[in-house]
Amino acid sequence: MIPYGTAAEAEAALGRGLTPAEAAWFRYSAAMPDHWLLWHNTFILFLAHMVVPLPLALLERVAPAFAMRYKLQPRVRLSMAAVARYFGDTIRVFLLVLVPYQLISYPVVKVGGIRMGLPLPSVGEVAVQLVAYALVEDYLSYWIHRLLHTEWGYHKIHHVHHQVTAPTSFATSYSHWAEVAVFGVPTFAGPTIAPCHVVTHWLWFAVSIFEAISAHCGYNFPFDPTKLIPYHGGAEFHDYHHLVGRQSNSNFSSIFTYCDYIYGTDKGYKYYKANVAKVKAKLARNSTEREGRNGFSSTKLD
Numbered sequence: 305m306i307p308y309g310t311a312a313e314a315e316a317a318l319g320r321g322l323t324p325a326e327a328a329w330f331r332y333s334a335a336m337p338d339h340w341l342l343w344h345n346t347f348i349l350f351l352a353h354m355v356v357p358l359p360l361a362l363l364e365r366v367a368p369a370f371a372m373r374y375k376l377q378p379r380v381r382l383s384m385a386a387v388a389r390y391f392g393d394t395i396r397v398f399l400l401v402l403v404p405y406q407l408i409s410y411p412v413v414k415v416g417g418i419r420m421g422l423p424l425p426s427v428g429e430v431a432v433q434l435v436a437y438a439l440v441e442d443y444l445s446y447w448i449h450r451l452l453h454t455e456w457g458y459h460k461i462h463h464v465h466h467q468v469t470a471p472t473s474f475a476t477s478y479s480h481w482a483e484v485a486v487f488g489v490p491t492f493a494g495p496t497i498a499p500c501h502v503v504t505h506w507l508w509f510a511v512s513i514f515e516a517i518s519a520h521c522g523y524n525f526p527f528d529p530t531k532l533i534p535y536h537g538g539a540e541f542h543d544y545h546h547l548v549g550r551q552s553n554s555n556f557s558s559i560f561t562y563c564d565y566i567y568g569t570d571k572g573y574k575y576y577k578a579n580v581a582k583v584k585a586k587l588a589r590n591s592t593e594r595e596g597r598n599g600f601s602s603t604k605l606d
């Protein structure tokens with residue numbers, strides 16, 4: 305709750321006029337308790353997990369020709385029963401894990417120093433914090449993911465997520481409840497270590513969930529905005545991890561690829577990519593040779 309009764313008091317405390325964004329923030333949040341501001345994340349999580357995947361799930365069913373060109377596993381078509389199962393599990397995870405997580409997180413982030421009032425952070429400050437949070441989340445998630453691929457971790461917890469061998473948007477949260485809870489720690493770690501404004505907090509959760517959905521969408525769209533992220537793994541990178549499944553010793557990173565590169569866990573993926581490139585080159589060469597022979601035969605007949 306902002307400790308100023310009026311906008312004029314806020315401006316006097318800041319020693320300057322409010323920006324349009326700050327004036328809007330004052331009107332919206334001046335009388336709102338801090339815990340309600342933080343719990344906006346629950347609404348963001350709902351939209352991200354329930355609404356954002358819907359167009360991709362519809363694409364999975366309709367599968368127009370233009371989209372199938374970008375599908376990473378075009379021979380795999382999910383049934384409506386599978387989509388419904390993933391959606392149902394997403395609801396379960398949201399209600400039983402994510403909502404309680406948000407409710408109990410307030411004391412932690414409040415003690416950590418999250419800001420709710422004025423001034424609002426600058427664009428540069430937000431950008432630096434988001435990059436820092438992504439690096440922290442990626443590093444911690446990498447090692448958690450590797451631990452989940454140990455014998456005990458996989459068979460007790462992680463095997464649920466790997467029931468999905470061809471990722472789709474609603475399968476992002478299709479996991480054992482313990483896995484969802486554990487992977488929440490790296491997401492909260494950055495804002496806890498380096499506290500931010502609650503607006504940045506909202507944005508961080510929205511960006512991190514959108515990136516996870518993008519990585520699980522099953523399509524390698526050329527216009528995917530996550531492709532703008534340097535050293536980003538993306539859908540193709542993570543699709544290989546699901547395709548290989550339990551035997552996978554590659555592609556554990558959640559956002560970037562630097563951990564897999566540093567610790568040598570991208571070798572299987574590189575080998576796979578090299579073989580795919582060889583096969584495509586051979587098919588293209590054979591196709592060219594066939595066209596050449598057909599053209600020669602046609603010339604002789606003429």
